Amino acid sequence: MAVEEEARHSFVKSVSEELSHMVCSLPNVTNWHKGAHNRVTAISPKRMIDVGQDSKAPVLAGYVTG
Numbered sequence: 001m002a003v004e005e006e007a008r009h010s011f012v013k014s015v016s017e018e019l020s021h022m023v024c025s026l027p028n029v030t031n032w033h034k035g036a037h038n039r040v041t042a043i044s045p046k047r048m049i050d051v052g053q054d055s056k057a058p059v060l061a062g063y064v065t066g
Contacts (some may be wrong), residue, residue, distance in 0.1 A: 007062030018045040 019040045024031050035041045046054070 004062050004066045010062075015045060026037060 016039070019025060022045065023029065023035070025040045028030065
């Protein structure tokens with residue numbers, strides 16, 4: 001199973017948007033979340049309970065199967 005390119009781009013865009021509003025994105029804040037391009041990177045800005053809920057019913061339209 002592989003992730004569709006459009007699904008990946010959509011995920012990265014939505015996560016980047018959410019992360020841009022978090023305290024770790026403030027200009028004067030330095031932390032390990034910011035990468036080489038001074039942009040906050042993380043796997044997910046979601047709470048663990050939300051990640052668990054999302055993984056119970058994945059949207060298979062974003063994947064190539066078979």
